[in-house]
Amino acid sequence: MQYKFICRKLINNYLNILIVRTNIIAGNWKMNKNLSEAKQLIKGIKKGLKSIDTDNKRVIIAPTFVNLVGAVKRTRKSKIEVAAQNVHAAKNGAYTGEVAADMLTDIGVGVVIIGHSERRTYFGETDQQLAEKVDRALAEGLEVIFCFGELLEDRKSEKHFEVVENQLRHGLFHLLKENFEKVGLAYEPVWAIGTGETASPEQAQEMHAFIRSILAKEYTQELADSVAILYGGSVKPANAKEIFSKPDVDGGLIGGASLKAEDFLAIVAAAE
Ligand code: 13P
Numbered sequence: 179m180q181y182k183f184i185c186r187k188l189i190n191n192y193l194n195i196l197i198v199r200t201n202i203i204a205g206n207w208k209m210n211k212n213l214s215e216a217k218q219l220i221k222g223i224k225k226g227l228k229s230i231d232t233d234n235k236r237v238i239i240a241p242t243f244v245n246l247v248g249a250v251k252r253t254r255k256s257k258i259e260v261a262a263q264n265v266h267a268a269k270n271g272a273y274t275g276e277v278a279a280d281m282l283t284d285i286g287v288g289v290v291i292i293g294h295s296e297r298r299t300y301f302g303e304t305d306q307q308l309a310e311k312v313d314r315a316l317a318e319g320l321e322v323i324f325c326f327g328e329l330l331e332d333r334k335s336e337k338h339f340e341v342v343e344n345q346l347r348h349g350l351f352h353l354l355k356e357n358f359e360k361v362g363l364a365y366e367p368v369w370a371i372g373t374g375e376t377a378s379p380e381q382a383q384e385m386h387a388f389i390r391s392i393l394a395k396e397y398t399q400e401l402a403d404s405v406a407i408l409y410g411g412s413v414k415p416a417n418a419k420e421i422f423s424k425p426d427v428d429g430g431l432i433g434g435a436s437l438k439a440e441d442f443l444a445i446v447a448a449a450e
Contacts, residue, residue, distance in 0.1 A: 201422070201429040201449040202362055202406050204238035204261060204323060205436025206291060216245040220252045222439025230447045232257050235429070237446055238323075239436070240291055243277055250286040261289035261323065264297060267310035279318035290315050291431075293325040293349055295368045305348035312350060312361075321360045323431065324350055325410070330369035338367070339388055346392065355397050362406040363389060364431040370411025372433060379420045379427075382409045386426035415444035422449045 211219060220239070227237065240261040241249045249260045266276040282290060292311045297303045303311075308324075315322050326345035328338040342365070353361070365385050370376050377385070386407045393402035409421055410431030421427055429449050435441040 199404060199406055199428055201235045202238060202323075202408055203235060203429045203442075203446045203449055204240060204289075204291075204364075204408065204431050205442050206240045206263060206294070206410075206431055206433050207242065207436060208263070208296070208433060209242060210437055211241060211245065213245060213248065216241050216249065217252065219437065219439055220249060220258070223258060223442060224253070224256050226439055226443035227257055227446070230443060232446070235446065235449055238289055240289075246282070246287055247285050259289060260287050261291055262287050263291050263294070265290045265292065265311055265315055265320070267307060267314045269314070279314050279320055283319050287320070289321045289323060291323045291325060291364075293345075295325065295327060295366060295371060299368075305345065308349045309352055312353070316353075316357055316360055321362070323362045323364050323408070325364040325366050325431065327366040327368050327371075327411070333367065333369065338385070342385065342389065343392055346389070347396075351396055355401055358397070358401055358405055362408060362428075364408040364410050365389065366410035366431060372412070374412050376412040376414075376417055376421070377409070379417075379424050382421055382427055383424035386424070390426055413445060415441050415448070418445040418448035 236259060237257050238259045238261050239249060240263050243262065246260060246262060253260055262282050265279050265282060266273055268278065270278045292315060293308045312322055312324060326342055326349065328341040332338050332341045367377050389407055390402045393405060406428040407426060408429050408431045409427050413421060413430045413432050414435050418430065422429065430445065432442065432445055435445060
């Protein structure tokens with residue numbers, strides 16, 4: 179066991195020299211946690227992280243907008259980075275209820291989630307709008323976690339590869355190669371989000387490898403090898419290790435299980 183672990187570490191270290199791909203574990207809190215609950219959760223995560231090996235891992239939390247300032251303040255001297263769950267495409271202006279990218283960078287938020295299926299489904303966000311959001315976020319210096327994934331009917335009708343490719347083409351492939359330094363991808367099959375049903379590790383690996391292959395075709399193999407591709411959809415402490423062990427899975431975007439420090443920490447620990 180110990181021997182296997184050391185071998186894997188050595189192989190990983192060797193591959194990292196070639197690829198330099200960091201695991202990312204990001205908690206998408208969605209519309210959960212008021213101020214005092216957010217404080218408690220951050221406190222728990224900070225405490226737990228002290229006893230977890232976080233080398234070659236980024237730990238990100240994405241609270242609601244109103245709790246971002248507090249989250250940045252409370253995570254300042256920790257490994258935790260803070261992300262927003264959304265951003266508007268315009269620089270600023272008369273967009274009641276919206277938040278601009280430079281307002282996020284101004285308070286110390288470095289990452290934004292764009293294209294989550296809940297934004298696409300409940301708020302009608304289109305590929306075109308998402309592409310504009312990505313451009314704005316990058317122009318203002320934010321990193322982007324770009325989400326996409328097929329519906330159950332797409333998978334049943336075996337259109338999942340086509341759907342995912344289209345989402346990437348229309349939302350992201352207008353970018354220049356160098357923009358990808360600040361872009362991570364999150365494959366989140368919609369049928370696995372909040373349903374308790376996960377893609378099997380093999381299904382996740384198959385899709386992630388496909389994503390890398392289209393990145394290689396559209397850009398270069400080097401770029402394809404360097405982009406982090408996260409899996410999201412009912413990741414739990416019980417299944418995280420197996421999913422993360424797949425070679426093209428570079429961590430996860432976690433919903434429900436990121437709302438309990440203990441579960442989120444176990445998922446962080448599962449990424450190697
Ligand atoms: P669950 O982990 O609750 O399925 O949510 C996944 C997700 O949507 C993360 O963005």
